[in-house]
Amino acid sequence: MPSKKMLSALILASAMAAPLASADIKVGVVTSSTGPIALVGIPQKNTVALLPDRMGGEKVTYISLDDGSDPTATVKAFKKLIDEEHVDAIIGPSGSGNAMGVIQFAAESGTPMLAPVGTAAVVLPMTEEKKWVFKTTQNDDLIAAALVDQMKATGIKTIGLIGTADPYGENWSKVMTELTAKAGISIVANEHFQRQDTSITGQSLKVLMASPDAVLIAAPGSSSVMPQTTLKEQGYQGKIYQTHGAALDPFLRLGGKAVEGTILAASLMLVLDEVPDSPSKTIATQYVNDYSKIFGSAPATFGGNVYDAGLLLKNAVPTALEKGKPGTPEFRAALREALENTHELAATQGVYNLTPADHSGFDERGRELITVKGGKWALLD
Structure with missing residues (x-):
């Protein structure tokens, strides 16, 4: 029969091991919900409330920061999320220039970065640093x-x-x-x-x-x-x-x-009522409805770019969990690899097919020709 000293040691060891075994997946989010890019950043920040709360059976914790549209503040936010919060992935930032300035930190720490920005320069041309970046907008x-x-x-x-x-x-x-x-x-x-x-x-x-x-x-x-x-x-x-x-x-x-x-x-989000039925239309419609219920108005397509980042992570996490636990370099590396092998994932902006050479992954299903008619968006005739 174990002694009291041995029992205490076992209890202590179990207590120390328990948090590691059930560690939450931590996802950082950096948006520009204030400053010059706020029209882009506000719907992105709001969308955090609609991201999956569980992935691969594990609880997900989101840590959302505002960079005020300032590239210097973006760097500080990224470093905080990586060095202090030890996040497993980062969604953001909102601005193209802001994103270009933090790629090196994502790469150095081995943290997948899902960038909801416009410029394709965050993923092209592909480099050793940019292989840690995935772009949730059309190139x-x-x-x-x-x-x-x-x-x-x-x-x-x-x-x-x-x-x-x-x-x-x-x-x-x-x-x-x-x-x-x-x-x-x-x-x-x-x-x-x-x-x-x-x-x-x-x-x-x-x-x-x-x-x-x-x-x-x-x-x-x-x-x-x-x-x-x-x-x-x-x-x-x-x-x-x-x-x-x-x-x-x-x-x-x-x-x-x-x-x-x-x-x-x-993307089709601007003209949902006019496009034919498709998996992306179904997902985008659900997102718009859920967002509208919470915030009282429909989201800009930029919010959909953050929502899609959540879908990409949710799809990749189960595979990554086979190779490592949340909070470890092994998990982050496996998550990057799983994201890079995303195949035919329908989302609000279109369908993602990611490869080592293409970290955006859209085809023609990710765009519609649209015009402004009578002060509203409409499919171009």
């Missing part, structure tokens, strides 16, 4: 290809570009330069501006002087509005295209009549 080339095809089909020969002077606008400039050259479309003006700018009169005048058949504005969130309203105020009569960065209802409210007739390619 720029997938969206751009739909726009360029539409331009070519409608006889557009020249275009002007106005984009943000950051990774989002810069990558769009690169992608459009490549695709338009192949389509026989000339870029006759290429201007950039800062998101915090209060006027872009100079840039828009340069575009107007080039007399393009159409203009593409490559800017995320609220920054997508001012270039278009400025062009309209200055009398521009040609077609105006936007990227999926403008795919939110405040774009309609802020732009008013100036954004009528805008063409963009974005």
